[in-house]
Amino acid sequence: MTPLQPAVAPADCRTRFIFDNMPVRGLHVRLENVWQHIVGQKHYPAAIRRALGELLAAGALLSSNLKIDGTLIVQVQGQGRLKMLVVEATSEQTVRATARWNEDAALGDDESLAALLGDNSVFVLTLQPKDADPWQGVVPLEGGSIAQMLINYMKRSEQLDTHIVLSADDQACGGLLVQRLPEETLDADAWEHVSTLAQTVTAGELTALDAQHILYRLFHETPPRVFEPETIEFACTCSRGKVSDMLLMLGGEEVGGVVAEQGSIAVDCDFCHAKYVFDETDVNALFGADVVNAVREEAQRVQ
Known part of the structure; x- marks a missing residue:
């Protein structure tokens, strides 16, 4: 790997x-167009926008290990002003993300994740295969940031x-992960060296630079073997059929009551804000x- 002149970082890779020379693997992700599309869906307060961007980068990193067709769902759930951050990343290299919070509460731009939650x-990791039952892990939130969690x-x-190092700003979000290979012996000093170098990447570098520039900056003395980048895209999996299934679960009495009172029932997708409207005939x-x-x-009758 040779030094390169500064260049515009490719988006969404x-x-x-x-x-x-050591049993360590890694991943770099940078999302620009995808991230701007997601934050353009609703007005996120700065602190929540930053945390959601970091979780989006994390979801894109973790989903690289999906060995089956399906979806990895990464959630952070709280009981404070921030209720939920959720990212869904699929084996088809698509992602979507959203957040729910108390929109009437005051939120400082620099508030910590712990204070918001x-x-x-809790941190919830769900693996949803296309043709099998889901698996879910739920653990208490440990750490003051998405990365430490x-x-x-x-x-x-x-x-x-x-x-793991994560970063998000208004323009892009990014992440870097280095990990010891399973079932391999790694000298403690070698791991300390690699992880210490990884910690020196800055928030600005993660959101502005592509993998080649970051990896050269960090590991030019022992350069890693770098594979072809994968393109990540935004895609929402909502559909009228899925909304219909949800209405069926609510039951005819509840859904019929809403339509009798309002003339129709409308459901908005949290992720892409598509609106599905069902009138009396529907x-x-x-x-x-x-x-x-x-x-x-x-x-x-009851009147």
Whole structure:
């Protein structure tokens, strides 16, 4: 690997690398167009926008290990002003993300994640295969940042030395992960050297530079083998069919009641803000019965 002149970083790429002289692998991700599309969906306060961008970069990093067709869902849940951050990353190299928070509460631009989440916050990792039952792990949130939370989780669940650095600003989000290969012996001093170098990457470098520039800057003395980058895209998996399934789960009485009162029922997607509207004809067809009129007649009967 040779030094390169500063260049515009490619947008929306995930790059794998491995050290041939030691059992350490790594990943770099930088998302620009994808990130700007996500934050353009709603007005996120600065502190929540930063945390969501870091979690998005983390989800793109962790999903690289998906060995089956499916989706990795990474969530942070709290009971404070920030209720949830959620990222979904698929084996088809697509991502989506959103956050829920108390929109009436005051939020400082530099507030910590722990302060926003409040007590009893948890980290939830869900693997949803396309053709099998999901697997889910839930652990208490340990660490004051998304990166430290994930480092602690990886250490506890996989017993693998892992170092993660994450960053997000208004333009892009990025992340760097280095990890000891499983079932391989690694000298403690060698791991300390690699992880210490990884820690020197700055927030600005992660959001502005491509993998080649960052890896040269960090590891030019022992350059890793770098693989072809993978393109990450935004894609939402919402559909009218999925909303229909949700309405069926709510039941004819509840859905029919809303339509009887309001004339229709509308559901917005949290991720892409597509709106799905079901009127009286749609709802009755969905349930295979005149559930709206049944609710009206019941209301008249009890009056």
